[in-house]
Amino acid sequence: MRDAPSPGGPVRRAVQLIERIAGAVLGLVTVLIVASAIGRYGFARPLPDAFDLSRLVLGVAIAWGFASVAWHGTHIKVDLLAQAVRPPARRWINAVAWTVLLIFTALLTWKIWGRVSAALSGGDATMDLRLPHWPFFLAIWLGLVAALFATIARLWRIVVQGADLGEFDGIDAQLLQDQKK
Amino acid sequence: QEVTLRLSHWVPPSIAPASKGIEPWAQAVQEASDGRIAIQIFPAQQLGKAPDHYDMAAQGIVDLAWVNPGYTAGRFPIYGLTQVPFLVDDSIQGAKAIHAWYMENGAAQEMGDVKVCFFHPHAPGAFHSKVDVTHPDDVRGMNVRPAHQGIARFVSLLGGGAVQVPAPEAREALSKGTAEAVTFPWGAMYDFNLSEEVPVHLDMPFYMSAQLMIMNQGSYDGLSDENKAVIDEHCSPDWSGRVAAGWHEDDMAAKDRLMADEAQSFNEPTEDEIAAWISAAAPLTEEWKAEVAAKGHDAEAILQAYKAALEEYDAAY
Amino acid sequence: MSNELLAVSGFVALFALMALRVPIGIAMGLVGIGGFGAVIGMGPALNLLAQSPISTITDFNLTLIPFFILMGVLATNSGMSSELFRAGRAWLGGFRGGLGLASVGACGGFAAICGSSVATAATMTKIAYPEMKQAGYSDAASTGIIAAGGTLGILIPPSVVLAIYGFITETDIGQLFIAGVVPGLLAIVMYMLTVRYWYGRQLPAAEPFRLGQALAALKGIWAVGLLFIAVILSIYFGVVTATEAAAVGALLTALIGLIRRRLTLSTLLDSLVEALRTSVSIYVVLIGATLFGYFLAITQVPQEITSFLTTLGAGRYGTLLLILLLFLVMGCFLDAMAMIILMVPIVVPVIEQLGFDPIWFGIIIVMTVELGLITPPVGMNVYVINSIASRVSLTTIFRGVLPFVTVDVLRLILLIAFPALVMALPNSMN
Numbered sequence: 001m002r003d004a005p006s007p008g009g010p011v012r013r014a015v016q017l018i019e020r021i022a023g024a025v026l027g028l029v030t031v032l033i034v035a036s037a038i039g040r041y042g043f044a045r046p047l048p049d050a051f052d053l054s055r056l057v058l059g060v061a062i063a064w065g066f067a068s069v070a071w072h073g074t075h076i077k078v079d080l081l082a083q084a085v086r087p088p089a090r091r092w093i094n095a096v097a098w099t100v101l102l103i104f105t106a107l108l109t110w111k112i113w114g115r116v117s118a119a120l121s122g123g124d125a126t127m128d129l130r131l132p133h134w135p136f137f138l139a140i141w142l143g144l145v146a147a148l149f150a151t152i153a154r155l156w157r158i159v160v161q162g163a164d165l166g167e168f169d170g171i172d173a174q175l176l177q178d179q180k181k
Numbered sequence: 182q183e184v185t186l187r188l189s190h191w192v193p194p195s196i197a198p199a200s201k202g203i204e205p206w207a208q209a210v211q212e213a214s215d216g217r218i219a220i221q222i223f224p225a226q227q228l229g230k231a232p233d234h235y236d237m238a239a240q241g242i243v244d245l246a247w248v249n250p251g252y253t254a255g256r257f258p259i260y261g262l263t264q265v266p267f268l269v270d271d272s273i274q275g276a277k278a279i280h281a282w283y284m285e286n287g288a289a290q291e292m293g294d295v296k297v298c299f300f301h302p303h304a305p306g307a308f309h310s311k312v313d314v315t316h317p318d319d320v321r322g323m324n325v326r327p328a329h330q331g332i333a334r335f336v337s338l339l340g341g342g343a344v345q346v347p348a349p350e351a352r353e354a355l356s357k358g359t360a361e362a363v364t365f366p367w368g369a370m371y372d373f374n375l376s377e378e379v380p381v382h383l384d385m386p387f388y389m390s391a392q393l394m395i396m397n398q399g400s401y402d403g404l405s406d407e408n409k410a411v412i413d414e415h416c417s418p419d420w421s422g423r424v425a426a427g428w429h430e431d432d433m434a435a436k437d438r439l440m441a442d443e444a445q446s447f448n449e450p451t452e453d454e455i456a457a458w459i460s461a462a463a464p465l466t467e468e469w470k471a472e473v474a475a476k477g478h479d480a481e482a483i484l485q486a487y488k489a490a491l492e493e494y495d496a497a498y
Numbered sequence: 499m500s501n502e503l504l505a506v507s508g509f510v511a512l513f514a515l516m517a518l519r520v521p522i523g524i525a526m527g528l529v530g531i532g533g534f535g536a537v538i539g540m541g542p543a544l545n546l547l548a549q550s551p552i553s554t555i556t557d558f559n560l561t562l563i564p565f566f567i568l569m570g571v572l573a574t575n576s577g578m579s580s581e582l583f584r585a586g587r588a589w590l591g592g593f594r595g596g597l598g599l600a601s602v603g604a605c606g607g608f609a610a611i612c613g614s615s616v617a618t619a620a621t622m623t624k625i626a627y628p629e630m631k632q633a634g635y636s637d638a639a640s641t642g643i644i645a646a647g648g649t650l651g652i653l654i655p656p657s658v659v660l661a662i663y664g665f666i667t668e669t670d671i672g673q674l675f676i677a678g679v680v681p682g683l684l685a686i687v688m689y690m691l692t693v694r695y696w697y698g699r700q701l702p703a704a705e706p707f708r709l710g711q712a713l714a715a716l717k718g719i720w721a722v723g724l725l726f727i728a729v730i731l732s733i734y735f736g737v738v739t740a741t742e743a744a745a746v747g748a749l750l751t752a753l754i755g756l757i758r759r760r761l762t763l764s765t766l767l768d769s770l771v772e773a774l775r776t777s778v779s780i781y782v783v784l785i786g787a788t789l790f791g792y793f794l795a796i797t798q799v800p801q802e803i804t805s806f807l808t809t810l811g812a813g814r815y816g817t818l819l820l821i822l823l824l825f826l827v828m829g830c831f832l833d834a835m836a837m838i839i840l841m842v843p844i845v846v847p848v849i850e851q852l853g854f855d856p857i858w859f860g861i862i863i864v865m866t867v868e869l870g871l872i873t874p875p876v877g878m879n880v881y882v883i884n885s886i887a888s889r890v891s892l893t894t895i896f897r898g899v900l901p902f903v904t905v906d907v908l909r910l911i912l913l914i915a916f917p918a919l920v921m922a923l924p925n926s927m928n
């Protein structure tokens with residue numbers, strides 16, 4: 001329903017791959033926190049760096065998820081006006097909205113690159129194991145680059161193909177499709 | 182008024198480091214400039230998270246920022262020496278000594294992109310626990326909420342577990358048994374309402390944490406000569422001692438209040454126990470040396486300079 | 499430009515961008531940067547982007563949000579919601595309007611393992627709406643019941659909105675969750691009474707009650723009970739922190755689903771992706787709201803609002819009423835989450851100065867934004883139901899939910915008059 005099947009095929013497959021990897025990483029962090037809790041209560045020894053690693057790795061997963069949300073159009077947004085107007089006007093609204101998103105994503109990607117290079121020379125590290133921060137920041141930055149491409153791809157679909165944006169967040173596309181039949 | 186400087190810190194405005202350190206300092210700057218400089222204070226992370234404060238000043242988001250270098254592990258290795266326990270025994274003289282030492286031996290090397298202004302330690306913090314802890318061996322198998330990364334290393338070295346929770350959640354962690362002990366300055370026992378949870382105190386200067394005030398280089402360079410002079414005058418070993426004194430006074434008042442409370446117990450360590458603590462912490466100095474040497478600095482010379490400064494200001498352990 | 503004028507312009511720009519369907523978090527972020535830049539210069543303001551967003555997405559205290567979302571998604575995908583409805587039907591179907599009662603009960607049960615209202619409403623529309631339609635319920639009644647029942651998702655713990663409130667105000671998230679229990683139960687009871695006595699006559703007759711069936715249905719919901727108990731009791735008795743409880747809850751839900759063969763590795767991965775997407779959209783709002791908050795802070799307008807409200811002379815309850823009215827009006831247009839993130843930092847200092855308990859206020863404010871989920875013109879729950887049950891018009895759903903809005907206001911008054919209903923449980927925690 002949200003994604004017409006054929007166009008944007010390669011992009012869709014790329015986004016799908018990205019979000020699956022990010023989803024798996026979310027699962028990994030869940031297990032890490034449980035393991036750390038068990039370690040602390042069961043054996044009075046927390047896993048070293050569970051605190052830093054879980055937050056940094058989750059940050060990476062979230063950053064890679066930006067691409068998915070930009071592509072599917074399921075950002076939290078106010079649809080009132082867009083749904084009240086006729087499709088041609090809606091296409092313009094959608095185009096403006098995603099252009100603004102693109103600008104923000106571009107600024108963020110630019111500025112966070114500065115952070116990555118600062119971390120490279122700065123020596124920021126985790127508390128216990130002294131793992132350097134920069135690989136995590138670099139991974140976050142790469143996620144933003146992916147989001148930049150996903151936003152451009154979506155914008156192209158809005159402008160050229162007149163595709164609408166996804167409506168609601170937190171409901172899987174499958175569920176919506178089942179019900180709209 | 183010619184210029185407004187925005188100062189950001191991350192503690193509530195009501196507690197001692199803010200009300201008896203930062204605010205009086207800002208007041209003094211404003212008065213000394215005859216009102217040409219106004220300082221606008223943004224407390225309690227209003228403009229950014231605590232660990233971001235160094236970058237906030239360096240990048241001009243604010244003009245002045247109050248920084249805890251312990252929040253960014255690995256970034257300021259030389260400054261990490263101030264986190265090694267059992268080197269400093271007095272925070273007022275210690276602040277002056279750290280000021281004199283770091284301006285010569287570290288500021289240019291690792292904080293070269295900002296103007297370092299004053300150093301702001303609390304009175305030496307203590308080890309507070311649910312059960313008696315007098316000897317380093319007592320920490321084995323114990324979960325401790327450490328004050329900073331240096332103490333976290335020390336706890337691991339002693340065979341304990343370091344539990345990282347933000348200071349406001351320390352009470353919760355203690356009441357749930359997530360942690361059985363904390364290292365905190367005395368004042369925190371009341372600031373964070375911890376005295377019921379950890380009523381046993383090891384009465385020896387255990388560690389220090391020295392915040393510092395930094396200024397954006399551009400903000401400083403843009404000042405008129407007479408305003409620069411005012412700032413320079415307030416960024417001195419003497420002022421480091423004065424801001425530290427306000428916090429020290431508050432910590433000591435809290436300690437007196439704890440001592441007057443019958444529910445609290447104080448353990449005074451014996452000479453042997455003190456020696457055991459100091460020797461247990463010895464590997465931390467070695468680790469510090471290795472880390473600083475890896476960055477290409479002359480670790481031994483910097484260490485000796487630190488010890489000499491502490492001797493000079495009568496703050497050595 | 500004066501700081502006040504700047505802040506007002508900021509809000510105008512924010513609402514204009516939001517009306518143009520710009521993601522709420524992005525609108526807040528851009529206006530925040532722009533406004534901050536107007537005060538201190540664009541160069542340094544842009545540097546905020548190098549610090550703040552990374553701090554937000556790597557903040558340990560927020561990690562429980564994806565876990566609780568994941569728990570709800572896994573519960574849905576492993577069929578726990580339909581089991582709840584079946585059990586509710588077997589036990590409550592004997593009353594007039596029994597399917598409606600069962601829907602409220604199932605919403606409450608699902609809310610106990612799901613942290614989001616929109617997800618609760620969506621799930622229950624899928625399960626309960628077709629059944630009620632078949633049994634002859636009017637569209638207004640059936641969708642109204644689900645829209646209202648769905649709001650329980652953020653009141654009954656776990657709750658993403660309460661977690662964010664706790665994060666912003668630095669109050670104990672565990673205590674907040676426990677504080678939501680009694681008001682949540684009260685809501686279930688009041689909604690059931692509304693179904694029974696407001697809609698009662700127009701609803702179809704009861705189904706015969708069969709004890710055997712009722713007992714059998716209980717066997718289906720052990721998993722939900724186990725999860726709720728594992729999460730909430732471990733928070734109540736302080737066995738784990740709220741973050742750990744969230745991770746344990748998500749992992750347990752996955753394990754139960756895998757053991758019962760309701761989940762495969764492939765649906766598990768799909769659930770992770772879905773939870774991630776929802777989490778990301780929440781993080782975007784958090785990122786933007788943080789930046790917008792820095793802009794407001796540097797104009798010092800929140801402090802002025804605080805001192806204005808406290809010196810207004812409206813009295814303790816008068817000021818509280820003003821604040822709640824503000825939230826109600828904003829709730830007509832704004833997303834619940836965005837409203838909490840944007841407004842709570844401004845009003846909580848006032849609330850504390852007036853001597854109200856921030857935990858209690860957290861529950862009160864969540865109930866107020868819950869109302870926003872079901873009031874026109876922007877009511878997320880209503881929109882979600884409309885998107886799934888697309889033949890029912892928005893107007894019909896808004897009409898059907900009206901009785902529940904009335905009892906919600908009643909419940910709000912009750913909890914303001916008797917704060918002990920909220921505070922007794924959390925106060926007994928230590």
Ligand code: NA
Pocket residue numbers: 608609610611612613614650651652653654655656657
């Ligand atoms: Na819930």
Ligand code: NA
Pocket residue numbers: 829830831832869870871872873874875876877878
């Ligand atoms: Na509304």
